[in-house]
Amino acid sequence: MPTTSHEQEIKIKEAPSTDYQRFEVYKDVVEADWEDWHWQIKNRIQTKEQLSNILALARDEEEGLKHSEGRLAMAITPYWANLMDAADKNCPIRRQSVPLAAEFKKYPHEMIDPCAEDRDSPVPGLVHRYPDRVLFIATEQCAMYCRHCTRRRLVGGKNLGSYAKRLDATIEYIKANKKIRDCLISGGDPLMLEDSQLEEIIKRIRDISSIEFLRLGTRVPITMPMRITEQLVTMLKKYKPIWISIHVNHPLEITPRSRKALDMLSDGGMPLGSQTVLLKGINDRPFIMKKLMQQLLISRVRPYYIYHCDLARGTAHFRTPVAAGVNIIEKLRGFTSGYAVPSYVIDAPGGGGKVPIGPNYVISQNKGRFLFRNFQGKIYKYIE
Numbered sequence: 001m002p003t004t005s006h007e008q009e010i011k012i013k014e015a016p017s018t019d020y021q022r023f024e025v026y027k028d029v030v031e032a033d034w035e036d037w038h039w040q041i042k043n044r045i046q047t048k049e050q051l052s053n054i055l056a057l058a059r060d061e062e063e064g065l066k067h068s069e070g071r072l073a074m075a076i077t078p079y080w081a082n083l084m085d086a087a088d089k090n091c092p093i094r095r096q097s098v099p100l101a102a103e104f105k106k107y108p109h110e111m112i113d114p115c116a117e118d119r120d121s122p123v124p125g126l127v128h129r130y131p132d133r134v135l136f137i138a139t140e141q142c143a144m145y146c147r148h149c150t151r152r153r154l155v156g157g158k159n160l161g162s163y164a165k166r167l168d169a170t171i172e173y174i175k176a177n178k179k180i181r182d183c184l185i186s187g188g189d190p191l192m193l194e195d196s197q198l199e200e201i202i203k204r205i206r207d208i209s210s211i212e213f214l215r216l217g218t219r220v221p222i223t224m225p226m227r228i229t230e231q232l233v234t235m236l237k238k239y240k241p242i243w244i245s246i247h248v249n250h251p252l253e254i255t256p257r258s259r260k261a262l263d264m265l266s267d268g269g270m271p272l273g274s275q276t277v278l279l280k281g282i283n284d285r286p287f288i289m290k291k292l293m294q295q296l297l298i299s300r301v302r303p304y305y306i307y308h309c310d311l312a313r314g315t316a317h318f319r320t321p322v323a324a325g326v327n328i329i330e331k332l333r334g335f336t337s338g339y340a341v342p343s344y345v346i347d348a349p350g351g352g353g354k355v356p357i358g359p360n361y362v363i364s365q366n367k368g369r370f371l372f373r374n375f376q377g378k379i380y381k382y383i384e
Contacts, residue, residue: 022082025053034078037227041143041192045076051098055086064099072156074099075145077224083252092250092282096146102317103147110313112153116351123173125166129353133182133213136170138163138190138201143224146247148277148318150310150347155188163197171204178210184245186217191227195235202239214239217275219247222254225261233268240269246301247275250283251291259299266300273304274342278328280309280320286331293332293340303342308357311349322346322357330359334375 022029033039045051048065051074057065068074076097085091113119120129127135140154149155174180183205190198205211220227236242244265248254266272274296276283283289293303306328309319325344332341345354363371368384 023054023086026078026082029078035226037143037224037229040077040079040224040226043078044144045078045081046074051076051081054081055084055094058089060101061089061098063101064103067101067104068099070156072145072149072152075142075156077143079225079257080144080223083255090281093252095282096148096249096279097144099147100317103314105316106313107316110311110316111349112313114150114310114312114349115347117151119351123166123169125163126170126173128173128177128180129351132179133184134170134174134180135184135186136201136205137166137187138185138198139188139192141192142187142189143192143220143227146219148279148309148312148315150312150315151188152312152314163193163201167201167204171208174205174208174211181210182213182215183211184215184217189218189220190216191218191220191232195232198232199235199238202236202242206239213243214241215243215245217245217247221246221261221265222248222258225255225258228261228264230264233264233270236265236270237268241271243271243273245273245275245304247277248292248296248301249276249279251288251295254292254295254299262299262301272299272301274301275305275307276303276342277307277309277318278320278325278344279318280324282318284320284324284328286328289328290332290336290340293342294336297337297340303340305354306342306344308344308346310347326357326359330375333359 026034045054048057048062051057051065065074074097080093080097084094084097088094117127117129117135120127122128125137127137129135137154140157142155145156174183185201185205190201193201202214206214246262262272276289276292278284283292289306296303306325308322308325309315329341329344343356344358345356347353348355361372361374363373363379365371370382370384371379372382373379
Protein backbone atom coordinates (compact mmCIF):
# COMPACT_ATOMS: atom_id res chain seq x y z
CA MET A 1 0.00 0.00 0.00
CA PRO A 2 1.54 3.36 -0.97
CA THR A 3 2.62 5.76 1.74
CA THR A 4 0.38 8.80 2.08
CA SER A 5 1.69 12.35 2.35
CA HIS A 6 0.49 12.43 5.97
CA GLU A 7 2.38 9.25 6.81
CA GLN A 8 5.52 10.59 5.14
CA GLU A 9 5.20 13.82 7.12
CA ILE A 10 5.01 11.86 10.37
CA LYS A 11 8.02 9.78 9.32
CA ILE A 12 10.32 12.77 8.90
CA LYS A 13 9.41 14.48 12.16
CA GLU A 14 12.36 13.09 14.09
CA ALA A 15 15.61 11.75 12.72
CA PRO A 16 16.97 8.72 14.56
CA SER A 17 19.82 8.85 17.04
CA THR A 18 22.65 6.70 15.75
CA ASP A 19 24.22 6.37 19.19
CA TYR A 20 21.93 3.52 20.24
CA GLN A 21 20.26 2.14 17.10
CA ARG A 22 23.08 0.64 15.09
CA PHE A 23 22.72 -2.13 12.55
CA GLU A 24 23.82 -5.56 13.73
CA VAL A 25 27.12 -5.31 11.84
CA TYR A 26 28.09 -2.24 13.92
CA LYS A 27 26.76 -3.23 17.33
CA ASP A 28 30.14 -4.48 18.60
CA VAL A 29 32.04 -1.36 17.53
CA VAL A 30 33.27 0.41 20.64
CA GLU A 31 32.27 4.03 21.06
CA ALA A 32 35.84 5.28 20.84
CA ASP A 33 36.18 3.77 17.35
CA TRP A 34 32.73 4.87 16.19
CA GLU A 35 33.54 8.45 17.21
CA ASP A 36 36.94 8.41 15.46
CA TRP A 37 36.59 9.95 12.02
CA HIS A 38 39.65 8.09 10.80
CA TRP A 39 37.91 4.82 11.74
CA GLN A 40 34.81 5.95 9.85
CA ILE A 41 36.89 6.61 6.73
CA LYS A 42 38.82 3.34 7.02
CA ASN A 43 35.59 1.35 7.38
CA ARG A 44 33.54 2.96 4.61
CA ILE A 45 31.25 0.68 2.63
CA GLN A 46 32.75 0.36 -0.84
CA THR A 47 31.64 -3.03 -2.15
CA LYS A 48 28.42 -4.87 -2.92
CA GLU A 49 29.31 -7.49 -0.33
CA GLN A 50 29.71 -4.91 2.44
CA LEU A 51 26.44 -3.22 1.53
CA SER A 52 24.61 -6.55 1.44
CA ASN A 53 25.45 -7.02 5.12
CA ILE A 54 23.17 -4.08 5.89
CA LEU A 55 20.33 -4.20 3.39
CA ALA A 56 18.73 -6.35 0.74
CA LEU A 57 19.74 -4.81 -2.55
CA ALA A 58 17.12 -3.98 -5.15
CA ARG A 59 17.74 -5.02 -8.75
CA ASP A 60 18.53 -1.48 -9.95
CA GLU A 61 20.96 -1.06 -7.06
CA GLU A 62 22.75 -4.29 -7.97
CA GLU A 63 23.00 -3.12 -11.57
CA GLY A 64 24.33 0.27 -10.45
CA LEU A 65 26.98 -1.35 -8.29
CA LYS A 66 28.27 -3.37 -11.25
CA HIS A 67 29.26 -0.15 -13.01
CA SER A 68 30.33 1.88 -9.97
CA GLU A 69 34.08 1.88 -10.06
CA GLY A 70 36.94 4.32 -10.50
CA ARG A 71 36.00 7.96 -10.00
CA LEU A 72 32.95 8.46 -7.79
CA ALA A 73 32.83 4.79 -6.86
CA MET A 74 30.56 4.07 -3.94
CA ALA A 75 31.89 5.08 -0.52
CA ILE A 76 29.52 5.32 2.47
CA THR A 77 30.57 6.02 6.04
CA PRO A 78 29.25 3.60 8.67
CA TYR A 79 27.53 6.57 10.33
CA TRP A 80 25.61 7.44 7.14
CA ALA A 81 24.89 3.79 6.36
CA ASN A 82 23.32 3.40 9.78
CA LEU A 83 20.73 6.04 8.87
CA MET A 84 19.47 4.00 5.92
CA ASP A 85 16.12 2.23 5.93
CA ALA A 86 17.08 -1.34 5.05
CA ALA A 87 13.51 -2.17 4.03
CA ASP A 88 12.88 0.81 1.75
CA LYS A 89 14.84 1.21 -1.48
CA ASN A 90 13.38 4.73 -1.78
CA CYS A 91 14.81 5.80 1.58
CA PRO A 92 16.22 9.32 0.96
CA ILE A 93 19.46 8.48 2.78
CA ARG A 94 19.92 5.34 0.71
CA ARG A 95 18.98 7.00 -2.61
CA GLN A 96 21.70 9.62 -2.22
CA SER A 97 24.52 7.16 -1.59
CA VAL A 98 23.80 3.84 -3.33
CA PRO A 99 24.41 3.79 -7.13
CA LEU A 100 21.47 2.96 -9.39
CA ALA A 101 21.47 1.68 -12.96
CA ALA A 102 19.94 5.01 -14.06
CA GLU A 103 23.18 6.76 -13.10
CA PHE A 104 24.92 5.22 -16.09
CA LYS A 105 22.47 6.35 -18.75
CA LYS A 106 23.66 9.23 -20.92
CA TYR A 107 21.53 12.01 -22.36
CA PRO A 108 22.60 14.50 -25.05
CA HIS A 109 21.88 17.63 -22.99
CA GLU A 110 23.98 16.49 -20.03
CA MET A 111 27.56 17.65 -19.60
CA ILE A 112 30.74 16.41 -17.99
CA ASP A 113 31.43 19.89 -16.60
CA PRO A 114 27.97 21.52 -16.49
CA CYS A 115 29.12 24.73 -14.79
CA ALA A 116 32.20 25.14 -17.04
CA GLU A 117 34.52 25.29 -14.06
CA ASP A 118 37.46 23.93 -16.04
CA ARG A 119 37.05 26.77 -18.55
CA ASP A 120 37.20 29.33 -15.74
CA SER A 121 40.21 27.74 -14.06
CA PRO A 122 43.30 29.98 -14.49
CA VAL A 123 45.43 27.58 -12.42
CA PRO A 124 44.73 23.92 -11.54
CA GLY A 125 42.14 23.58 -8.79
CA LEU A 126 41.10 27.25 -8.79
CA VAL A 127 37.88 28.57 -10.35
CA HIS A 128 37.55 32.31 -10.96
CA ARG A 129 34.14 33.18 -12.43
CA TYR A 130 32.77 36.06 -10.41
CA PRO A 131 34.77 39.34 -10.28
CA ASP A 132 35.61 39.41 -6.56
CA ARG A 133 35.64 35.75 -5.52
CA VAL A 134 37.30 32.44 -6.26
CA LEU A 135 36.77 28.77 -5.50
CA PHE A 136 39.73 26.67 -4.36
CA ILE A 137 39.27 22.91 -4.77
CA ALA A 138 41.34 21.68 -1.85
CA THR A 139 40.80 17.96 -2.44
CA GLU A 140 38.87 15.56 -4.67
CA GLN A 141 37.94 13.32 -1.71
CA CYS A 142 34.65 13.21 0.22
CA ALA A 143 33.59 11.16 3.22
CA MET A 144 30.54 9.88 1.34
CA TYR A 145 30.08 10.20 -2.41
CA CYS A 146 26.70 11.70 -3.26
CA ARG A 147 25.25 10.13 -6.37
CA HIS A 148 23.97 13.53 -7.57
CA CYS A 149 27.44 15.12 -7.44
CA THR A 150 27.88 17.91 -9.98
CA ARG A 151 31.68 17.71 -9.75
CA ARG A 152 31.77 13.98 -10.48
CA ARG A 153 34.40 14.54 -13.19
CA LEU A 154 36.86 15.27 -10.36
CA VAL A 155 35.49 13.87 -7.12
CA GLY A 156 36.90 10.53 -6.05
CA GLY A 157 39.89 10.81 -8.38
CA LYS A 158 43.43 12.07 -7.96
CA ASN A 159 43.86 14.08 -11.12
CA LEU A 160 44.52 17.49 -9.61
CA GLY A 161 47.88 16.46 -8.19
CA SER A 162 49.43 17.70 -4.98
CA TYR A 163 47.23 20.13 -3.09
CA ALA A 164 50.42 21.87 -1.91
CA LYS A 165 51.42 22.73 -5.52
CA ARG A 166 47.88 23.84 -6.30
CA LEU A 167 47.88 25.97 -3.17
CA ASP A 168 51.15 27.66 -4.17
CA ALA A 169 49.72 28.54 -7.59
CA THR A 170 46.44 29.70 -6.04
CA ILE A 171 48.20 32.00 -3.56
CA GLU A 172 50.23 33.62 -6.31
CA TYR A 173 47.15 34.09 -8.49
CA ILE A 174 45.11 35.72 -5.71
CA LYS A 175 47.99 38.00 -4.75
CA ALA A 176 48.24 39.16 -8.37
CA ASN A 177 44.50 39.89 -8.57
CA LYS A 178 43.72 42.47 -5.91
CA LYS A 179 40.00 42.54 -6.72
CA ILE A 180 39.59 39.09 -5.19
CA ARG A 181 38.23 39.58 -1.66
CA ASP A 182 36.34 36.30 -1.12
CA CYS A 183 37.65 32.73 -1.25
CA LEU A 184 35.59 29.56 -0.93
CA ILE A 185 37.57 26.46 0.04
CA SER A 186 35.70 23.41 -1.22
CA GLY A 187 36.32 20.15 -3.03
CA GLY A 188 35.52 17.28 -2.71
CA ASP A 189 35.38 18.19 0.94
CA PRO A 190 38.11 20.23 2.64
CA LEU A 191 37.31 18.61 6.00
CA MET A 192 38.75 15.39 4.61
CA LEU A 193 42.15 16.99 5.12
CA GLU A 194 44.02 16.67 8.38
CA ASP A 195 43.84 19.70 10.68
CA SER A 196 47.42 20.69 9.86
CA GLN A 197 46.80 20.58 6.09
CA LEU A 198 43.58 22.55 6.37
CA GLU A 199 45.23 25.11 8.63
CA GLU A 200 48.02 25.67 6.13
CA ILE A 201 45.46 26.45 3.42
CA ILE A 202 43.40 28.75 5.64
CA LYS A 203 46.41 30.59 7.06
CA ARG A 204 48.04 31.24 3.72
CA ILE A 205 44.82 32.49 2.14
CA ARG A 206 43.91 34.56 5.20
CA ASP A 207 47.36 36.19 5.11
CA ILE A 208 46.64 37.70 1.67
CA SER A 209 45.83 41.36 2.32
CA SER A 210 42.96 41.57 -0.20
CA ILE A 211 41.04 38.61 1.27
CA GLU A 212 38.20 39.84 3.48
CA PHE A 213 35.84 36.87 3.39
CA LEU A 214 36.76 33.20 3.82
CA ARG A 215 34.37 30.28 3.44
CA LEU A 216 34.42 26.49 3.71
CA GLY A 217 32.01 24.30 1.73
CA THR A 218 31.41 20.92 3.38
CA ARG A 219 29.01 18.00 3.78
CA VAL A 220 31.11 16.26 6.43
CA PRO A 221 29.16 17.57 9.47
CA ILE A 222 26.20 15.69 7.97
CA THR A 223 27.83 12.55 6.54
CA MET A 224 30.53 12.09 9.21
CA PRO A 225 29.85 14.49 12.12
CA MET A 226 32.59 12.98 14.32
CA ARG A 227 35.08 14.87 12.12
CA ILE A 228 34.05 18.04 13.99
CA THR A 229 36.40 17.80 16.95
CA GLU A 230 37.41 20.24 19.65
CA GLN A 231 40.85 20.41 18.03
CA LEU A 232 39.36 21.34 14.65
CA VAL A 233 37.10 24.01 16.13
CA THR A 234 39.98 25.48 18.14
CA MET A 235 42.05 25.72 14.98
CA LEU A 236 39.24 27.35 12.96
CA LYS A 237 38.61 29.90 15.71
CA LYS A 238 42.14 31.26 15.20
CA TYR A 239 41.16 32.46 11.72
CA LYS A 240 37.59 33.60 12.20
CA PRO A 241 35.42 34.85 10.78
CA ILE A 242 35.15 31.73 8.64
CA TRP A 243 31.72 31.14 7.17
CA ILE A 244 30.75 27.52 6.58
CA SER A 245 28.27 26.29 3.96
CA ILE A 246 26.74 22.97 4.96
CA HIS A 247 25.35 20.68 2.24
CA VAL A 248 22.18 19.03 3.62
CA ASN A 249 19.26 17.66 1.60
CA HIS A 250 16.71 15.97 3.87
CA PRO A 251 15.40 16.28 7.45
CA LEU A 252 16.56 12.74 8.24
CA GLU A 253 20.14 13.96 7.84
CA ILE A 254 19.78 16.22 10.87
CA THR A 255 20.25 13.74 13.70
CA PRO A 256 21.19 14.38 17.34
CA ARG A 257 24.78 13.54 16.36
CA SER A 258 24.96 15.88 13.39
CA ARG A 259 23.26 18.60 15.44
CA LYS A 260 26.02 18.24 18.04
CA ALA A 261 28.61 18.84 15.31
CA LEU A 262 26.73 21.90 14.06
CA ASP A 263 26.47 23.22 17.61
CA MET A 264 30.22 22.89 18.06
CA LEU A 265 30.85 24.96 14.94
CA SER A 266 28.30 27.60 15.92
CA ASP A 267 29.60 27.78 19.49
CA GLY A 268 33.08 28.23 18.03
CA GLY A 269 31.92 31.39 16.26
CA MET A 270 31.47 30.03 12.74
CA PRO A 271 28.35 31.39 10.96
CA LEU A 272 26.61 28.50 9.19
CA GLY A 273 24.54 28.53 6.00
CA SER A 274 22.98 25.66 4.08
CA GLN A 275 23.06 24.50 0.50
CA THR A 276 20.45 21.98 -0.63
CA VAL A 277 20.12 20.24 -3.99
CA LEU A 278 16.56 19.72 -5.21
CA LEU A 279 16.29 15.97 -5.84
CA LYS A 280 13.40 14.08 -7.40
CA GLY A 281 11.72 11.69 -5.00
CA ILE A 282 13.89 12.86 -2.10
CA ASN A 283 13.07 16.44 -1.18
CA ASP A 284 10.83 17.73 -4.00
CA ARG A 285 7.70 17.86 -1.84
CA PRO A 286 7.05 21.25 -0.20
CA PHE A 287 6.32 19.79 3.24
CA ILE A 288 9.66 17.93 3.24
CA MET A 289 11.60 21.02 2.24
CA LYS A 290 9.76 23.14 4.81
CA LYS A 291 10.61 20.65 7.53
CA LEU A 292 14.25 20.67 6.46
CA MET A 293 14.50 24.47 6.49
CA GLN A 294 12.85 24.66 9.89
CA GLN A 295 15.18 22.00 11.29
CA LEU A 296 18.17 23.89 9.91
CA LEU A 297 17.10 27.06 11.72
CA ILE A 298 16.72 25.12 14.97
CA SER A 299 20.29 23.90 14.40
CA ARG A 300 21.48 27.51 13.88
CA VAL A 301 22.04 27.01 10.16
CA ARG A 302 20.62 29.74 7.92
CA PRO A 303 18.99 28.31 4.77
CA TYR A 304 20.88 29.87 1.87
CA TYR A 305 20.43 28.07 -1.45
CA ILE A 306 18.23 25.41 -3.00
CA TYR A 307 20.07 24.36 -6.15
CA HIS A 308 18.29 22.91 -9.13
CA CYS A 309 20.14 19.67 -9.87
CA ASP A 310 22.81 20.47 -12.48
CA LEU A 311 22.98 18.88 -15.93
CA ALA A 312 25.86 16.66 -14.83
CA ARG A 313 26.08 13.41 -16.77
CA GLY A 314 24.40 10.55 -14.91
CA THR A 315 22.05 12.64 -12.76
CA ALA A 316 18.89 12.78 -14.93
CA HIS A 317 16.95 10.56 -12.53
CA PHE A 318 17.45 13.14 -9.78
CA ARG A 319 16.24 16.18 -11.74
CA THR A 320 12.80 17.66 -11.24
CA PRO A 321 10.94 20.15 -13.43
CA VAL A 322 11.91 23.73 -12.60
CA ALA A 323 8.27 24.25 -11.64
CA ALA A 324 8.79 21.94 -8.66
CA GLY A 325 11.38 24.29 -7.20
CA VAL A 326 9.23 27.36 -7.84
CA ASN A 327 6.32 25.61 -6.13
CA ILE A 328 8.46 24.90 -3.08
CA ILE A 329 9.38 28.57 -2.71
CA GLU A 330 5.70 29.46 -3.19
CA LYS A 331 4.80 27.11 -0.33
CA LEU A 332 7.56 28.48 1.93
CA ARG A 333 7.19 32.23 1.58
CA GLY A 334 4.52 33.47 3.97
CA PHE A 335 3.92 29.99 5.37
CA THR A 336 7.04 29.81 7.53
CA SER A 337 9.69 32.13 8.95
CA GLY A 338 11.34 34.40 6.41
CA TYR A 339 14.71 33.13 7.64
CA ALA A 340 13.59 29.65 6.48
CA VAL A 341 13.14 30.75 2.85
CA PRO A 342 16.34 30.23 0.82
CA SER A 343 16.99 31.33 -2.75
CA TYR A 344 16.15 28.79 -5.44
CA VAL A 345 18.81 29.00 -8.13
CA ILE A 346 19.84 27.35 -11.36
CA ASP A 347 23.56 27.32 -12.07
CA ALA A 348 23.29 28.40 -15.69
CA PRO A 349 24.67 25.60 -17.94
CA GLY A 350 27.95 26.48 -19.55
CA GLY A 351 29.22 28.72 -16.79
CA GLY A 352 26.60 31.47 -16.60
CA GLY A 353 26.61 31.52 -12.81
CA LYS A 354 23.73 31.25 -10.35
CA VAL A 355 20.40 32.61 -11.59
CA PRO A 356 17.62 33.04 -8.98
CA ILE A 357 14.27 31.52 -9.98
CA GLY A 358 11.09 32.16 -8.05
CA PRO A 359 7.34 32.79 -8.15
CA ASN A 360 6.17 35.92 -9.95
CA TYR A 361 4.23 38.10 -7.53
CA VAL A 362 3.99 41.14 -9.84
CA ILE A 363 0.83 40.97 -11.95
CA SER A 364 1.32 44.21 -13.86
CA GLN A 365 3.09 47.56 -13.77
CA ASN A 366 2.24 50.73 -15.67
CA LYS A 367 3.24 54.36 -15.06
CA GLY A 368 4.17 53.87 -11.44
CA ARG A 369 1.23 51.63 -10.60
CA PHE A 370 2.06 48.12 -9.50
CA LEU A 371 -0.45 45.33 -9.15
CA PHE A 372 0.81 42.37 -7.20
CA ARG A 373 -0.37 39.41 -5.20
CA ASN A 374 0.68 38.23 -1.76
CA PHE A 375 1.38 34.68 -0.58
CA GLN A 376 -2.36 34.06 -0.12
CA GLY A 377 -3.17 35.13 -3.67
CA LYS A 378 -4.83 38.40 -2.60
CA ILE A 379 -4.39 41.31 -5.01
CA TYR A 380 -2.89 44.65 -3.92
CA LYS A 381 -2.10 47.91 -5.66
CA TYR A 382 0.98 50.03 -4.97
CA ILE A 383 1.46 53.55 -6.35
CA GLU A 384 4.97 54.96 -6.56
